[in-house]
Amino acid sequence: FTVLVVFVIAIWGKRSSPFVQFLHFSQGVGGCIVPLLANPFLAPTKYVDIENNGTYSNMSNASSGPDNASMVAETTEPNFLINENNDITESSVKYAYLIVAVYYGVVGLLFFLIAIKMKTIRALRQDAKTLNNEQPTESTKAPLNKRYRVKMLFLVTLIFYAHGGVQITLNVLITTFSVEELQWTKYLGTAIASVSGGAITLSCLLGTFATKILSQSQMISIQLLIMLLSMVTMVVFVQTHTYVLWVTVIFTGLSSGSMMASIYSWLQENVMPVTGIVVSCSMVGKSVGVMTVPLLAAGLMENVHFMWFTYLLLGIVVLLGVIAICIYASFKVHMNNQNAQCAVVT
Structure with a gap:
């Protein structure tokens, strides 16, 4: 994201203000929707069957309610063995990371192609001025x-x-x-x-x-x-x-x-x-x-x-x-x- 800020400012120069603002807005939107996009790849909370020494109970790490006390009380041993017949859902979060990796790969490839075609950021800035029919102007900033x-x-x-x-x-x-x-x-x-x-x-x-x-x-x-x-x-x-x-x-x-x-x-x-x-x-x-x-x-x-x-x-x-x-x-x-x-x- 930091590189993108420099990239946008280099292209638009003094007129970059709205573009930099919108770039930060898009980052905020991405931060809001990414958790929602990743949610389908996360394992849902499920009840599992636990059997130990013939004692049976239904338990869930995320469950709460009036029946919890009785379910825990029915279990007589501290160690629980999960029944082999249980269908426990595993998280597919690895696919979310794969999607993110592919996305960054595509973005990186696009920047690589731009760098090859335009050679330098100065060329990009000059193209922006040419497209808007502007003449290059000298910097008004004082020497540093x-x-x-x-x-x-x-x-x-x-x-x-x-x-x-x-x-x-x-x-x-x-x-x-x-x-x-x-x-x-x-x-x-x-x-x-x-x-x-x-x-x-x-x-x-x-x-x-x-x-x-x-x-x-x-x-x-x-x-x-x-x-x-x-x-x-x-x-x-x-x-x-x-x-x-x-x-x-x-x-x-x-x-x-x-x-x-x-x-x-x-x-x-x-x-x-x-x-x-x-x-x-x-x-x-x-x-x-x-x-x-x-x-x-x-x-x-x-x-x-x-x-x-x-x-x-x-x-x-x-x-x-x-x-x-x-x-x-x-x-x-x-x-x-x-x-x-x-x-x-x-």
Whole structure:
């Protein structure tokens, strides 16, 4: 997926924003439907006949009901031997993996054919311009010195660390928080986790159209503001008004879902080409955030108080905003310095 982001940006350049947003939307849709596609290949839960020393009982690992106690009580020995006549269904999940392997093979083959035909990504970009009857234009980005480039890559790593930490912590621990702190049922706890994932996916679809009327700077500012207001509202009101959790989770998902694509597009337009090193730094930051932030949140929830789930999310969102301000300030300072140098030369 990371390669696809670079590939799309390389083809469309400054006009890649809606395509990157839609690419993230398609990833979210795939994450929703893949479990449904794999379900037919999984073994269904079946009752099996167990016979031991002449004692007979019907048991199922997933069964529950008023008859379970009597069935277990009828069994007199701790060791159970499965009757050879039982028809136990085996999982066919290997076929699901085979389908995934074939799919990736086809996609890889298509990219291989494109690489052979077009030679380079620059050729793809030139073809896109030719198809749209456009003339090549010079880049408007300021020249990059090594110090500025390293600083921006470091800030990119940090902002994706915070972004990944917020998303994964919200999705992974929202069920635990709602069940343990708010005393919701497990059904509602899993339902709100699903709503969070759905909001993130929908956000990318809405972002595809939002890029037509808003600049990337405006989109990121709106996303950060909505996330901050949602987290503050959650911290203040979630214990007294439980519906607040639904509202804040939905708005947080809608604002954070398309932010990753917005950041990539903003970097491409204003700072530097989004090549392998930029995306690699972002993935490193996001991976570290995914590993560390939920672990920290879980530890605080278990050892201190479950409300630390909301406190930590608010803190990470504030950190996300501070890093975004630092990136924008560094960009403006660099641009002003470049303009001053150009004025002196002329």
